[in-house]
Amino acid sequence: MQEKLFTYMDSSPSTGLNDGLLGEISIAIQPNMSVRGWPIEAGSRALEGFTAIYDATVIKRLKQAGANIKGSICMSELGFGLAGDTGAMVLNTGEVDSVLITDTMGEARMAACMAGVIGFKPSYGIVSRFGLIGLVPSMECFGILAKNLDDIAKVMSVVVGNDSRDLSMPEFGSGFEIPNFSQVFETDEPIRTCGIIKECLEILEKDESRAFDAVISRLVKSGLQIQEARLKDFDLDRIVHNVIGSVEASSSAGKYDGVRYGHRTNTAKNWNEMYMNSRAESFGLLVKNYLFQGAYFQYENYDAFIDAARIRTRLLAQTEAALEGLDVLMLPTRHAAFDPFSACTINTVYDVFSWTLLSNITGHPAITLPGMVTFGDVDLGLQLIGSRFQDARLLSTADRLIDLA
Amino acid sequence: MAYEAVIGLEIHVQLNCTTKMFCDCPNRPGDDPNTNICPICLWLPGAVPRFSMETLEKATLACLALNCEVQPRSAFDQKVYYYPDLPKGFQLSQHHMPLARRGSIEIMDEKGKPKKLRLHNVHMEEDVAKLVHETEGRIPISLVDFNRAGTPLIEIVTEPDMRSPYDAMEFLKALRIQLRYTGCADCSMEHGTMRCDANISLRPEGGDQLNTKVEVKNMNSIHHVGNAIAYEIKRQTESLINGEPIVLHTRLWDPEKRITTAMREKFEGPCVPDPCVTQILVTDEWLQNMASKLPEMPNQKINRFVQQYGLMHDEAAQMTLERELSEYFEAVVRLGASPRTVANWIAAQLLPAIKERGYEFTTSPVTAERFAGLITLLEKEEINSNSAKSVLIKLFETVLTPEEIMDQFSFGQVSDTGALGVIVDQVITENASAVENYKNGNKKSIGFLVGQAMKLSKGKANPKRLQEIFKETLI
Known part of the structure; x- marks a missing residue:
């Protein structure tokens, strides 16, 4: 069982300092986070045989805090979409306390939802991306699966903060602060008001609507204030993510040429053919489609990309406005069964993630809590979106909502 | 029908920063192949570019020296193309939001009249790796040297204001002087630290339309640029006379045959905003600070030399051609020698002697002190100008002072x-x-x-x- 879930297990004795903050915590990662000496193939033939020559900043910090990084698990090609629910399964075997996966479209929240655990995606820019191999730099970030909020806060307190090797992070201290995860659950600040998004509730199916209404009324009964918020362009998040994501992916994957590492073709007469054949033989159909689509917008329809970037700015402004005066926005996370081997179109992938894209587009922190939105056969996750850089507050709000519901 | 040429230039200038543009690797492309490399400039998976402040500072100084308007906000784009010298598939450049816009350089045209040539923009760009083509036995192989990958460049794009090869050559000379003054760049076309592509089109004389242009590359001296443009004007004129259409494409200058040959269709890859390098915000305060670091530029210096030292305009222009030269001149004058004698002796005797021996002003054994001593002997009539020339040669060959040389080699003038x-x-x-x-x-x-x-x-x-x-x- 273990062999199937893990693609690589660290055979060296744990170098973790047991008295470190994470001395008791064992972790599984996706093979797209660089660990010095580990095979880091990011689920793609394009990185076949690639061994990381340095630790990602996140990995370095986890090691320093004494975490036991056990091994890496199966992942979708270059992190596009979900590779089944391996991450959550590893967590549920009890092998590890936490699984770290890249969250580009909502993967951490979706995997959590499928397996009944908690999935967290922090604010964009508070965790270094140095050493993380991805596809969509402006949307993806480090995400965590865990069984309880405590473990998430512990891991976050270790990995968060400025990194001189990733200058795309905001300069903390100039107007906003690094979230402090050390005493998240000891606050006595009351929850004020939570928002529900009108445009989002309108597209729920009947039973889903009942399940969501049920949890809202339980929360209201427990004394929570609920307010309706507006997000006019909510339904555009899918097209925005799709256009910008594929354009960035097309550029990001440009470096996989099969020359210095990864699969190189045997059948080429010149370098041009070598590139084309190596890439053709390396990428799976789904990633290929995505890269082609991105190249189309780059070469043939740049205006559409500019439109998407403009709507993205608008979505960010609308989300900020919706969060004004609220603790969090609440929406369901629907989990669709996802078979990576049959779901080979971009559309089916976006179908799966349509509820979680928003915070990847806008960079807000988001978390999914399991088992709270249920009715009959319906079992949705409760997704909370917090204000940017208020990640600690989001975790403490989640903690108290669990108690209230 | 008489035609006139419409010429615009695109010039890449290597900045002499200590490090590369997005990593800490030394900016020394000439070192042994692949010694100045790291995961970032190799773009290994997981690398995140880290933009260097020194690049921004030096690029900004260059923009100020070219009278450009430095933009409050600029950003990097990915110029997408696939070639073995660029294995990440895109070059980081500033296409949509360049560091600076507009700007100008003044030259004297063929008739000796001042002419202002405008710049369109100046932007930062990373250089790509270098391909070395060799053979292994009988098999041709291509090697890639990443020492140059990610080294900092600025690209200067002019308006199509030039009308002749002369204009273009004068522009390049003036550009080189301005940039060298800032101390940010060496600007040697021979060494490849300055590279120039020319865009040339023709139109009926006196017209104002812009016709289809042809791009010419591969000129590695200012003279080659002039020759290539002259050839291209002739070639296009003949095409027009023969009724052949001008097609947008790129040509290569062949310095041996002194002709241009068609290379490929002009290629413009897409440019998309880079999601990793943050936008660059320039505040007025920072810009003023940069401006204060700009040295006195040639035009100001010429005027000052005329007023302060009584030089003729031509003499002043000659003494300010290079920043080191102008500083040497002033150092000699400060030691008490009379400015016009110094200027004439530098121009007629010292400069050729330094050049002949392969020195620079900063490395020459004839320091300002020793040269001032020589001029003083001359002015006091202790030696005549013939002997002074001999003393100058001995100054290069010995460590003696001019007085010691005069005594030891009996160069002293007999006035008794x-x-x-x-x-x-x-x-x-x-x-x-x-x-x-x-x-x-x-x-x-x-x-x-x-x-x-x-x-x-x-x-x-x-x-x-x-x-x-x-x-x-x-x-």
Whole structure:
């Protein structure tokens, strides 16, 4: 069982300092986070045989805090979409306390939802991306699966903060602060008001609507204030993510040429053919489609990309406005069964993630809590979106909502 | 129909920063292949570019020196193309939001009239790796050297304001002077630290339309740029006369055959905003700080040299061609030598001597102190100008002071009336007919007599004193 879930297990004795903050915590990662000496193939033939020559900043910090990084698990090609629910399964075997996966479209929240655990995606820019191999730099970030909020806060307190090797992070201290995860659950600040998004509730199916209404009324009964918020362009998040994501992916994957590492073709007469054949033989159909689509917008329809970037700015402004005066926005996370081997179109992938894209587009922190939105056969996750850089507050709000519901 | 040429240039200039543009690797492309490399400039998976502040500072100084408007917000784009010298598939450049816009450089045109040539923009760009083509036995192989990958460049894009090869060459010379002054770039076309592509089109003389242009590359000296443009004007004129259409494409200059040959269709890859390098915000305060770091530029310096030192405009222009030269000139003058003598001696004697020996002003053994000593000896008439030239040569060859050289090698000028009198007497005895001519009113003969006396003294006599003694003796 273990062999199937893990693609690589660290055979060296744990170098973790047991008295470190994470001395008791064992972790599984996706093979797209660089660990010095580990095979880091990011689920793609394009990185076949690639061994990381340095630790990602996140990995370095986890090691320093004494975490036991056990091994890496199966992942979708270059992190596009979900590779089944391996991450959550590893967590549920009890092998590890936490699984770290890249969250580009909502993967951490979706995997959590499928397996009944908690999935967290922090604010964009508070965790270094140095050493993380991805596809969509402006949307993806480090995400965590865990069984309880405590473990998430512990891991976050270790990995968060400025990194001189990733200058795309905001300069903390100039107007906003690094979230402090050390005493998240000891606050006595009351929850004020939570928002529900009108445009989002309108597209729920009947039973889903009942399940969501049920949890809202339980929360209201427990004394929570609920307010309706507006997000006019909510339904555009899918097209925005799709256009910008594929354009960035097309550029990001440009470096996989099969020359210095990864699969190189045997059948080429010149370098041009070598590139084309190596890439053709390396990428799976789904990633290929995505890269082609991105190249189309780059070469043939740049205006559409500019439109998407403009709507993205608008979505960010609308989300900020919706969060004004609220603790969090609440929406369901629907989990669709996802078979990576049959779901080979971009559309089916976006179908799966349509509820979680928003915070990847806008960079807000988001978390999914399991088992709270249920009715009959319906079992949705409760997704909370917090204000940017208020990640600690989001975790403490989640903690108290669990108690209230 | 008469045609006129419309010429615009795109110039890449390597900035002499300590490090590369997005990582800490040394900016030394000439080192042993693939020694200055890291995961970032190799773009290994997981690398995140880290933009260097030094690049921004030096690029900004260059923009200020070219009278550009530095933009409050600029950003990097990915210029997407696939080639073995760029294995990440895109080059980081500033396409949509360049660091600076507009700007200008003034040149003198062929008629000697000042002409302002405008710049369209100046932007930052990373250089790509270098391909080396070799053979292994009989198999041709291509090697990639990443030392140059990610080194900092600025690209200067001009408006199509040039009308002749002369304009283009003068522009490049003026550009080089301005940029070298800032100390940010070496600007050597021969060494590839300055590279120039020319865009050339023709139109009926006096028109204002822009016709289809042809891009010419591969010129590695300013003269090649002039020659390539001249050739291209001729080639396009013939095409037009023969009724052949001009097609947008790229041509290569062949310096051996002195012709351009078609290379490929002009290629413009897409440019999309880079999601990793943050946008660059420039505040007024920072910009003022940068402006204060800009040295006195050539035009200001020429005016000051004319006013402060009484140089002629041409002399001042010559003394300011290079920043090191102008600083050397001023150092010599500060030591008490008279400015015009210094300027003339630098231009006529020192510059050729330095060049001949392969020195720069900063590395030459003839320091400002030693050169000032020489000029002072000359001005005090302790040596004559002939001997001064000999002393100058010895200054390169020895570590002695000009005075020591003068004494040791007996270059001292003889001004003593007694010693000169003996020589004068001998010349008068030996040149009776010239003496006769002089006495009969041919005053020019005295020059011949002085010349003979100089010869006798082995060049050491004071020619002014000699003339005086001849005049007194031959009354």
